[in-house]
Amino acid sequence: MKSPIDIDLRRIVSRPSLLRSISAAYQGILKGLLFDRLAAVPYAAIPIATAISLQSGMPMIYPRKEAKDYGTRAAIEGDHNPGETVVLIDDLATTGGSKFEVIDKLKAAGLRVQDVVVLIDRQSGAREMLQQAGFGFHAVVTISELLDHWERTGRVDSDRIEAARRFISASRTA
Amino acid sequence: MKSPIDIDLRRIVSRPSLLRSISAAYQGILKGLLFDRLAAVPYAAIPIATAISLQSGMPMIYPRKEAKDYGTRAAIEGDHNPGETVVLIDDLATTGGSKFEVIDKLKAAGLRVQDVVVLIDRQSGAREMLQQAGFGFHAVVTISELLDHWERTGRVDSDRIEAARRFISASRTA
Numbered sequence: 231m232k233s234p235i236d237i238d239l240r241r242i243v244s245r246p247s248l249l250r251s252i253s254a255a256y257q258g259i260l261k262g263l264l265f266d267r268l269a270a271v272p273y274a275a276i277p278i279a280t281a282i283s284l285q286s287g288m289p290m291i292y293p294r295k296e297a298k299d300y301g302t303r304a305a306i307e308g309d310h311n312p313g314e315t316v317v318l319i320d321d322l323a324t325t326g327g328s329k330f331e332v333i334d335k336l337k338a339a340g341l342r343v344q345d346v347v348v349l350i351d352r353q354s355g356a357r358e359m360l361q362q363a364g365f366g367f368h369a370v371v372t373i374s375e376l377l378d379h380w381e382r383t384g385r386v387d388s389d390r391i392e393a394a395r396r397f398i399s400a401s402r403t404a
Numbered sequence: 405m406k407s408p409i410d411i412d413l414r415r416i417v418s419r420p421s422l423l424r425s426i427s428a429a430y431q432g433i434l435k436g437l438l439f440d441r442l443a444a445v446p447y448a449a450i451p452i453a454t455a456i457s458l459q460s461g462m463p464m465i466y467p468r469k470e471a472k473d474y475g476t477r478a479a480i481e482g483d484h485n486p487g488e489t490v491v492l493i494d495d496l497a498t499t500g501g502s503k504f505e506v507i508d509k510l511k512a513a514g515l516r517v518q519d520v521v522v523l524i525d526r527q528s529g530a531r532e533m534l535q536q537a538g539f540g541f542h543a544v545v546t547i548s549e550l551l552d553h554w555e556r557t558g559r560v561d562s563d564r565i566e567a568a569r570r571f572i573s574a575s576r577t578a
Contacts, residue, residue: 308415
């Protein structure tokens, strides 16, 4: 089942003022959480976590996406110490599956992950899967909220809005 | 010939206030250059270019490091148009070899690269190689300047300073 909704948040770097606003929106959520470092999921979340780090003063780390290709190159970049708690920062959440890969990398370095924060929750199971596994899950907006917004503003055709709603509903009850 | 100097600038993300200062130092150089977008070399330069972008308002792009793993995923993230000029942002320059790989990716997307800007020039041939190929090359500091600084401040043993100077001298005349 292919989603009718394609969201490319890697384009955010094309609009630094938008990136600044997005960073502020994450901070609204982060203020309520306890953690030592931001952990960005590459690539999309590295610019986002950098913006949050610059605004908040919180240090960040990021696990590298590719396999280690040479020598002593660390799998996780940036200073970190075993026992520290990191909050996982990503752009999107869909089923949640890819988050566990990153969480495993962080755990392998002795880090604790309690919460996952994303900009957009695509409402295709991530919240349920992460919460069942004991993680807090937080999103700035859900895709349903965005669809309501786009419907009100007429930015997206109503046929496409409805197709997207049907898809979300189907993937939530799957 | 293995360098006695190991510089890990990926740790910069651990100190957001340092990242802000570093970004300002790049901007001192960027003010004198003409370009449409910042192009960051992953991974180390993505947080750096993000900080520059947030400070300056200049949009950024980044070519992905790994081979395209699925479908329509672009090799270069962020909006860009053929004919635009991008300035290559990296953390370090050593021989310059790795810069050409990234420049080729950018050229394949129709982008023009005129200048390369780094934080530290390790003085092992990058400047000469890039300038011979017609690119402008700019560094916030050279490794020789850093060695002089560390010698004055006594932060590094004089034996290690001398070993590093011998290495640089040998690699420049190689």
